[in-house]
Amino acid sequence: MEERSLSQRLHLDIPLLFGLLLLCAVGLMVLYSAGGQDAALIYRQAMRMGLAMLLMFMIAQISPARLARLSLGVYLLGICLLALVLLTGEIGKGAQRWLNLGIIRFQPSELMKLALPMLLAWFFADNHLPPSLSRIFYATIIIVIPVLLIAKQPDLGTSILVAAAGFSILFVAGVSWKLITGFSLTAALSTPVLWYFMHDYQKQRVLTLLDPEKDPLGSGYHIIQSKIAIGSGGLYGKGWLNGTQSHLEFLPERSTDFIFAVFCEEFGLMGVLLLVCIYMFIIIRGLYISLNAQNTFGRLLGTGLTLTFFVYVFVNMGMVIGQLPVVGVPLPLISHGGTSMVTLMIAFGVLMAIHTHRRLLSD
Amino acid sequence: MPAEFHxxxxxxxxxxxxxxxxxxxxxxxxxxxxxxxxxxxxxxxMHDHFTTxxxxNRVKIQPIAPIRGLIFSSDGVLLANNRPSFSLEIVPEQVKKIDRTINELSSLITIESKDIERFKKQIKKKHRFISVPLKYNLSDDEVAKLSVNRHRYPGVEVVAGLNRFYPLAEKLAHVSGYVGVINEEELVTLDTSNYKGTSHIGKLGAEQAYEGLLHGKVGxxxxxxxxxxxxxxxxxxxAPVSGKNIFLTLDVSLQNLAVEALTDKRGAIVALDPEDGSVLALVSSPGYDPNPFVNGIDSKSYNKLLGSKDAPLLNRALQGKYPAGSTIKPFLGLGALDYGLRNLLDETWCQGWYSLKGSKHRYRDWKKQGHGHTNLVNAIAQSCDVYFYSLAHEMGIDRINEVLDKFGFGRKTNIDIIGEVAGLNPSREWKRRTYGQAWFPGETLIVGIGQGSSLVTPIHLAVATAAIANRGKLVQPHLYANARDSISNEIVDQYVQTEVEGIDIQDLEHWQQIIDSMTEVMHGARGTARRYGKGAAYKMAGKTGTAQVIAIAQDEEYKKEEVAEEFRDHALFIAFAPVDDPKIALAIIVENGGSGSSAAAPIARRLFDHYLRVK
Structure with a gap:
């Protein structure tokens, strides 16, 4: 047994931590510009980051084996809370998402982003892979219940993320390509049915994506202004704090969901490439950790969490550049707001735990 | 978990x-x-596209309205001014409880419910940080009250602006006209880029006619x-370029005197410089105050003006059509000489009436007992009707029409402000066209004394009179003298006299003969206006006229006292002075004033005395 390094004893993954800290620094810088140079806003966001980092650190201390044992309980708690939200939750921005716990307001859907991949990883790791048809069926039910509950709030963005977390584990677990193809086809064919069940505002978002110029001051406004911000940024951007689209308030939700547009406007294509590199670095590190995880549970969970992180980035950027419908998905660690950040940091804590508890298990 | 083993x-x-x-x-x-x-x-x-x-998105062009030029009279009196005015404005964004604030403001100054209504309509349409006027034209007292309480109402402001003001008000309304808020029809024809930011536009009078000079260039x-x-x-x-200051040909002291002369009367006075057609005075009585029109007159006041029996909104000087009465006689007299129908001293026997051959109808002279043997000089001086009945009969309607046409009868004078109508110079062709009837010889006689279908406007009558004074020049009357730069006061534009063709007659001596005849009206022993020619330091020429409003039956006699006011005769008078070097020509009409000699001629004397003493 070799000597364990300090980082391993603290259960920290230095490359991952480095990537996250870099991202947080970029995030604070962009937010300072997007939020109208409000120092208090930056202070609050930095505090949240610190708190989330602390949580990450704490989660990293828990061994993956223990997480696996907890997973079923956490999942069931999550389902109960989601049901509770639908019955008694607080309404914010037209959707019921929040559960008021007195001291803090809490979104059970965030919990589900972690609980679902944990349960699925545990469920699949328990048996041989590739999973049997019946296990795939059960897994699908495990996924669909929380996704529907969240979609009902309605919170399309989170339900997509939760579904992505679930299905990514299903994919990594080795579901046969035939099934994947069949499933994709079914999904494509059922789009009209999905359309039927969508809320009017959701339909509007899809239509807007297809033709934003149709209603430039209404539903198309976000996308048009966002594209103007990005396009006018050019190769090198207008410079930090010099984005006219954002500073003159043409760009809506510029410090939250549309912060990527501010980034593009001020830092240009060069900045975008750099940011994408940071994200890819974190993702590749996540995949590396998963690949080298000691057991199937760690591999599945690590990959699931990393893929969820990627979906965050992809959906948000895709929406801001006008390639995906507008759904409420923040840009991880850069958008203003604490909820998703805490969830993400916990996920990275789990990844670190997977990476650093390996030798401990082999003792 | 499934129990199967793998x-x-x-x-x-x-x-x-x-x-x-x-x-x-x-x-x-x-x-x-x-x-x-x-x-x-x-x-x-796509960089360039999105950069554009x-x-x-971020750069907007905002117009800055130019300051409108002022209007002055030829003697330098300010006729249209920009007066600082104060309005009460509220920035909705900065006022938490608008209704409560308005209530509290109402206890300080009176705010009418229509103001509140308009205010509430406007705040819905505008951005919340743009101030919206609640009340216009605050009085000094109101400004003081609001200023003292200013600290109590953040977001409530007293804002200074410029408001068009006409100091002479109703004395000059028909000349100055007024500006008003631009309406939708005007928006269509306007050079909209230059009027961005401008709220008012000239609607009438000089304000309308010289809008282009007065407005300036938008910044x-x-x-x-x-x-x-x-x-x-x-x-x-x-920066915007202010409008040019306009100087009119008008003589304000003469205008004031003319307005005063028509106080409590309906009528019109037009005084011209016979040399170039400069309008020295132009009065239509009663006038109206143009100031309420600037920011929109309320409908109650407007209806009152519209409904008034005296029709103050009618510009009688340009739009009033009257029978010329005996003022037509000098023009026909000139025709008689020119056509060779009469020599100056050819006499006609006047027995008090005239009859056409084969008719028993008597065309009466105003003087029942007749004028006896009358030549042209006496016929004009004493206004003998019979002389002109006989002359008209010989001349015939075609030649009457022709000679009157030379003096512009029945045509517009093309004065430089809008609203002018043409009089009527009847002819056979006109009658056939209008009534589908042939011309009757009797009508010729009536036209011969300026009655019947023949109609003139005061402005035209003044121009025709000036044409006698200047011996044949039919000038175009105009109010505009020049425009000056508002800062340097340099003349930047000037009225350009249009070339006029002289009235062509056989013998230029005829002008003198007609002028002499008209001088007899004022100075002759039996001239109809001799009372008003007496004691003058200069010689003047004139002609009285009395136009019938209702027909008097053959055996009836017109008695002023027995006829209701609105059916009394119109008093007319045309004149110019001094005779040997005419400086002023005028036409006066007093509606239902009675006879021209008593109601209109004294006004002319007063105006001449004033104007010629000044000059």
Whole structure:
């Protein structure tokens, strides 16, 4: 047994931590510009980051084996809370998402982003892979219940993320390509049915994506202004704090969901490439950790969490550049707001735990 | 968990998961590539397009309205002014409880419910940070009260602006006209780029006619605005160019005197410089105050003006059509000489009436007992009707029409302000066209004394009189003298006299003969206006006229006292002075004033005395 390094004893993954800290620094810088140079806003966001980092650190201390044992309980708690939200939750921005716990307001859907991949990883790791048809069926039910509950709030963005977390584990677990193809086809064919069940505002978002110029001051406004911000940024951007689209308030939700547009406007294509590199670095590190995880549970969970992180980035950027419908998905660690950040940091804590508890298990 | 047993092959599972992870990694890489390509497309390929859109978003051009030029009289009196005015404005964004604030303000100053209504309509239409006027034209007292309480009402402001004001009010309304808020019809024809930011436009009179000079050139500033339209900073500024100051030919002291002469009367006075057609005075009585029209007159006051029996909104000088009465006689007299129908001293026997051959109808002279043997000089001086009945009969309607046409009867004078109508110079052709009837010889006689279908406007009568004074020049009357730069006071534009063709007659001596005859009216022993020619330091020429409003039956006699006021005769008078070097020509009409000699001629004397003493 070799000597364990300090980082391993603290259960920290230095490359991952480095990537996250870099991202947080970029995030604070962009937010300072997007939020109208409000120092208090930056202070609050930095505090949240610190708190989330602390949580990450704490989660990293828990061994993956223990997480696996907890997973079923956490999942069931999550389902109960989601049901509770639908019955008694607080309404914010037209959707019921929040559960008021007195001291803090809490979104059970965030919990589900972690609980679902944990349960699925545990469920699949328990048996041989590739999973049997019946296990795939059960897994699908495990996924669909929380996704529907969240979609009902309605919170399309989170339900997509939760579904992505679930299905990514299903994919990594080795579901046969035939099934994947069949499933994709079914999904494509059922789009009209999905359309039927969508809320009017959701339909509007899809239509807007297809033709934003149709209603430039209404539903198309976000996308048009966002594209103007990005396009006018050019190769090198207008410079930090010099984005006219954002500073003159043409760009809506510029410090939250549309912060990527501010980034593009001020830092240009060069900045975008750099940011994408940071994200890819974190993702590749996540995949590396998963690949080298000691057991199937760690591999599945690590990959699931990393893929969820990627979906965050992809959906948000895709929406801001006008390639995906507008759904409420923040840009991880850069958008203003604490909820998703805490969830993400916990996920990275789990990844670190997977990476650093390996030798401990082999003792 | 299902209970079936499978062998767990760790190596196989590891390879399976690894393959899937590599595959997922590849997919992610491709998706990220897609995003980067799209961003490249937006930021590099479409960069110029979006840069333009971004500029368009943030930079707005704001017009700055020019200051309207002032209007002065020839003697330098200010006729149209820009007066600072104060309005009470509220910035909705800065006032928490608007209704309560308005209530409290109402206890300080009176705010009418229509003001509140208009205010509430406007705040719905505008950005919340743009101030909206609640009340216009605050009095000094109101400004003081609001200023003292200013600290109590953040967001409530007293704002200074410029308001068009006409100091002479109703004395000059028909000349100055007024400006008013631009309406939708005007927007269609307007040079909208130059009128961005301008709220008022000349509607009538000189304000309308010289709008182009008075308005000036719009300035603008380039401002950076945010998405809500609030101005962040000014990027560039081009100052507006103020309108030119306009000087009219009008003589205010003469105008005032003329207005005074028509006080409590309906009528019109037009005084011209016979040399070039400069309008020295132009009065239509009663006048109206143009000031309430500037910011929109309320409908009650407007209806009162519209409904008034005295029709104050009618510009009688340009739009009033009256029978010329005996004032037509000098013009026909000139025709008689010119056609060779009469020599100056050829006499006609006047027995008090005239009859056409084969008819028993008697065309009466105003003097029942007749004028006896009458030549042209006496016929004009004493206004003998019988002389002109006989002359008209011999001349015939065609030649009457022709000679009157030379003096512009029945045509517009083309004065430089709008609203003028043409009089009527009847002819056979006109009658056939209008009534489908032939011309009757009796009508010729009636036209011969300026009655019947023949109609004139005061402005035209003044121009025709000036044409006698200047011996044949039919001038175009005009109010405009010149325009001056508002700062340097340099003359930048001037009235240009249009070339007029002289009235062509056989013998220029005839002008003198007609002028002599008209001088007899004022100075002759039996001239109809001799009372008003007496004691003057200069010689004047004139002609009285009395136009019938109702027909008097053959055996009836017109008695002023027995006829209702609105059916009494119109008093007319045309004159110019001094005779040997005419400086002023005028036409006066007093509606239902009675006889021209008693009601209109004294006014002319007063005006001449004033004007010629001044000059």
């Amino acid at each position: 062998l767990k092959d760790a190596g196989y599972e590891y390879r399976l998961i690894s393959r899937r992870i590599y595959f997922a990694g590849m997919i992610m890489f491709l998706l990220v590539l897609l995003i980067v390509i799209r961003v490249f497309f937006l930021q590099v390929v 859109l971004s500029q368009h 603008h500033r380039q401002v950076e605005v945010n998405a809500t339209g609030r101005i962040i900073r000014v990027l560039d500024r081009t």
